Amino acid sequence: MSSNPTPAKKQLLKIIILGDSGVGKTSLMHQFVSKKFDSRYKATIGADFLTKELTVGDQVVSLQIWDTAGQERFQSLGSAFYRGADACVLVYDVTVQESFAHVGSWMEEFSIQAGRRDSVLIGNKTDLEDRRQVPTRTAQMWCDKQNAEGDKNDKTEMKYFETSARENTGVEEAFMAVAAAALARKASQPAPVPPPSTVNLNQNQPGNAGGSNNTNSGCSC
Amino acid sequence: MSTAESPKTEAKVTLEEAKTALFEILDKKTPNTWEQVEVVQKACMRLPTLSTLLTGEKRCQLYEKLLYDEHTKILDLPDNLAEYATKASETHESVAKQLSPLMGPSVEGVSEAELKGFVCYLGTEKGFRFGEKQVGIFFALAAQFHDVPKGDAKANLKRLLNLSVALREEYLISSTLYEKATLSLLRLLLQYHDPALSEALDHQKIEVGRYLLDWSSSLFAKKDDHEAAVHVLDWILILLERNMVPYAALAFLMSNRQAVMGFRTEEETTEYLQTLSFKFSYRKESALNAGLVDGRRIAPLPIWSGKSLMQNADLLVRNTPLSAQNVLECCLWPDTAQLSKSPEALAHHYSLTPCLPIERSDFATSFSTKDATRSAALDYVVIDSRARVSYEHANLPGSIFVGDVAGYDQERLEQLVSRVEEKAKGSHVCVLGTGRAIDEEKNLLKLIAMQLVRKHLPYVGLLYVGFKGLIPMIKQKMIVANLQHPEDMAEETAPLFTNAALDAALDTISSNLPTSEEVRQRAEEVRQKAEELGSLAKERAEAARSWGLGVFSQLQEKISEVRSQGLFTPSTEEAKGTSAASTEPSLIGRIVRPSIAAAFSMGGEADPAEGDDDFDLITSVPKPMKSALPAEETAKKEAQKPQAAPAAAPKPAVHADPTADPNAKKVDEEFEKLFM
Numbered sequence: 001m002s003s004n005p006t007p008a009k010k011q012l013l014k015i016i017i018l019g020d021s022g023v024g025k026t027s028l029m030h031q032f033v034s035k036k037f038d039s040r041y042k043a044t045i046g047a048d049f050l051t052k053e054l055t056v057g058d059q060v061v062s063l064q065i066w067d068t069a070g071q072e073r074f075q076s077l078g079s080a081f082y083r084g085a086d087a088c089v090l091v092y093d094v095t096v097q098e099s100f101a102h103v104g105s106w107m108e109e110f111s112i113q114a115g116r117r118d119s120v121l122i123g124n125k126t127d128l129e130d131r132r133q134v135p136t137r138t139a140q141m142w143c144d145k146q147n148a149e150g151d152k153n154d155k156t157e158m159k160y161f162e163t164s165a166r167e168n169t170g171v172e173e174a175f176m177a178v179a180a181a182a183l184a185r186k187a188s189q190p191a192p193v194p195p196p197s198t199v200n201l202n203q204n205q206p207g208n209a210g211g212s213n214n215t216n217s218g219c220s221c
Numbered sequence: 222m223s224t225a226e227s228p229k230t231e232a233k234v235t236l237e238e239a240k241t242a243l244f245e246i247l248d249k250k251t252p253n254t255w256e257q258v259e260v261v262q263k264a265c266m267r268l269p270t271l272s273t274l275l276t277g278e279k280r281c282q283l284y285e286k287l288l289y290d291e292h293t294k295i296l297d298l299p300d301n302l303a304e305y306a307t308k309a310s311e312t313h314e315s316v317a318k319q320l321s322p323l324m325g326p327s328v329e330g331v332s333e334a335e336l337k338g339f340v341c342y343l344g345t346e347k348g349f350r351f352g353e354k355q356v357g358i359f360f361a362l363a364a365q366f367h368d369v370p371k372g373d374a375k376a377n378l379k380r381l382l383n384l385s386v387a388l389r390e391e392y393l394i395s396s397t398l399y400e401k402a403t404l405s406l407l408r409l410l411l412q413y414h415d416p417a418l419s420e421a422l423d424h425q426k427i428e429v430g431r432y433l434l435d436w437s438s439s440l441f442a443k444k445d446d447h448e449a450a451v452h453v454l455d456w457i458l459i460l461l462e463r464n465m466v467p468y469a470a471l472a473f474l475m476s477n478r479q480a481v482m483g484f485r486t487e488e489e490t491t492e493y494l495q496t497l498s499f500k501f502s503y504r505k506e507s508a509l510n511a512g513l514v515d516g517r518r519i520a521p522l523p524i525w526s527g528k529s530l531m532q533n534a535d536l537l538v539r540n541t542p543l544s545a546q547n548v549l550e551c552c553l554w555p556d557t558a559q560l561s562k563s564p565e566a567l568a569h570h571y572s573l574t575p576c577l578p579i580e581r582s583d584f585a586t587s588f589s590t591k592d593a594t595r596s597a598a599l600d601y602v603v604i605d606s607r608a609r610v611s612y613e614h615a616n617l618p619g620s621i622f623v624g625d626v627a628g629y630d631q632e633r634l635e636q637l638v639s640r641v642e643e644k645a646k647g648s649h650v651c652v653l654g655t656g657r658a659i660d661e662e663k664n665l666l667k668l669i670a671m672q673l674v675r676k677h678l679p680y681v682g683l684l685y686v687g688f689k690g691l692i693p694m695i696k697q698k699m700i701v702a703n704l705q706h707p708e709d710m711a712e713e714t715a716p717l718f719t720n721a722a723l724d725a726a727l728d729t730i731s732s733n734l735p736t737s738e739e740v741r742q743r744a745e746e747v748r749q750k751a752e753e754l755g756s757l758a759k760e761r762a763e764a765a766r767s768w769g770l771g772v773f774s775q776l777q778e779k780i781s782e783v784r785s786q787g788l789f790t791p792s793t794e795e796a797k798g799t800s801a802a803s804t805e806p807s808l809i810g811r812i813v814r815p816s817i818a819a820a821f822s823m824g825g826e827a828d829p830a831e832g833d834d835d836f837d838l839i840t841s842v843p844k845p846m847k848s849a850l851p852a853e854e855t856a857k858k859e860a861q862k863p864q865a866a867p868a869a870a871p872k873p874a875v876h877a878d879p880t881a882d883p884n885a886k887k888v889d890e891e892f893e894k895l896f897m
Contacts, residue, residue, distance in 0.1 A: 043423060043424050045424070046575050046671055049631075064629055077572065077575055077667075080663070081664055084661075
């Protein structure tokens, strides 16, 4: 299959933002999409999304960014929307060690629902440097470890960024990086192979054992 | 006395006369027949300020009239009460210590050991739990004895024993079996009735279900403030409806909505809710629930007494889908009936839903072909998100067509929400799709529901079985539907193209068409085949083909990708099903219906080929409470309900003065009709 991208078509990329409650996922999304920051905290219920168009290289991309709930009681509802994602943004709070410790389990849950995908790890709230609990080096090493452990046949990459949604530092770079990674992956993937037209899902059903979809079973359509 | 008999005479009855009449009834030593209980209820209803008029003795008499029936076996105190003291736990000792000052002179002469033994006996032999949640209501009962006439102290203890046991058996929530599901369901119910308040609490990470459950479990009594509880308990018992308890909790929370929504932090809100007193005082500033003048036909009234609280609770009950009412009752009192889902599965079910799930049984009544059934049920406005051709082929009366092409487009979603808001705000709305087990469609429906909830539309629900789940009911003429070709739904007229075949066609289409080209190819095949089968079959195939076609077209890449990852395997829920189901070759997993026979019958044997996914949760009719109405009385009262239903009220309004509010009067009248 050809890996040459078709230049004119706008690509839709679905990005999921994950992480513990209160790490700043919603703030990051709003800062990136609307350049707005609201210091009042409002927990996300279930999931919500915003769309932003951007250009990556010469490709116009419509980035559909899904902000998910970090609260445990809304996780099941939120994770239903992971499917079909092209990449994920894992977020932790640099001032909360525990939120960094949970990043692995967020990634695991995402992989279960959406498969392995490129991702970026974001250490948010760098404006609170004096309260930092997670050193940059620790997070960077974690990313390196993930990159080293990945499946050789299905290589995904995790980049690390530090951001402050409040001060709008590093936000654009992180989202552009995840968009670029997702786009590159999409371009390098073979086009979906249509299933053989003779597939008959009802082959085990009595009266439709012929295997084709034109038997006399009333209607096999 | 009938309602029509003498309204003028009744209106002239003064408060004092009504009080005297009630007290005379309470003093009579008559057997507690149902007729007698009704007389007591009517007498109480004439006294809106009843709770403030009752002395401890009169309250005890009232409770005895309401809690005991002809068959109640009055328990005797054990002779060896003091011996139980030796078995008393620390909790029993602690409770006993507080009992003496609470009951005052009424237990003069009873020794400390006997009191300890009494508490121990009640706890160990009669199953009364003196934990944090239920000790308050016990103290509230005990405190009523403080002013009973001095006399036989043991007789007073015996009365307390019997009242406590009856209350425990009939009203107290002690099971934690379905607790997780209950917490979610209570939150969903709050969201159903007051989405803005629910959202505010969710934003602050307040687990509101916990508060609602705790208040219900404690019957609004606090260990250190049990006085106010009897003002609620009076009316809970007068109504003889224990299932009103959680709705009273909801109503109480909603009456505090302005204060709750005014808090900025989780800490502030938590402190407020934890220290909330159940005392009722009418305050003008808290009376106007401006946020609830939102299109609903009747907004909750300001709460200024236990009676008005229960009026609001009644309003909430009437506006809650019957299936949710039944599930909640089963969760709180699992002995009521059996649920077809395990506690874990039920909790999981609710954790996945963005709004209250509506069950097929709700539609069976709301769209019933029988006028009487339909008029007594909630009026649903269906938000139909199937493809246009499917909608035109068959739809439910009053439904709003929104189609299946909104997709994940914010602008279109906003337009959709605006349309629904314009046409149906305040009505019970139910989002409905095809009912196919396709994640993309399910997610889209959830998204639509979430958008409606975020717009603070009350009464938003989602019918997971979709239109597909309604087809058997339409075919059997159980529910009404607008049909393009009514003959299509006649059961006996489809020899060539059965519903099973239609389903097979849908399966083939939905699982075999990852690209639009494939969709078109397959549709062409469907069309060709349909032509062979005749024009009638062709029309059906066209309708079938279109179900969810917009979704497929829009999400073709996603579907192909998901398929390539093999993610169309059964979900965890499905995987728990039977082995036969899990080996089904279909790529689209089907939800496996539990093997327990559902009480809701589709009127015939379900055709397995139809994939008849019945999500209805109730599997047996709830058992009546011991003190509940006899069957004929229940039927009589049920027949009265439609007239009293809030849907009949003409316009929304909330007024500051409950006594001057015409709607308040109307609600009051409707409420009282129940007991006349």
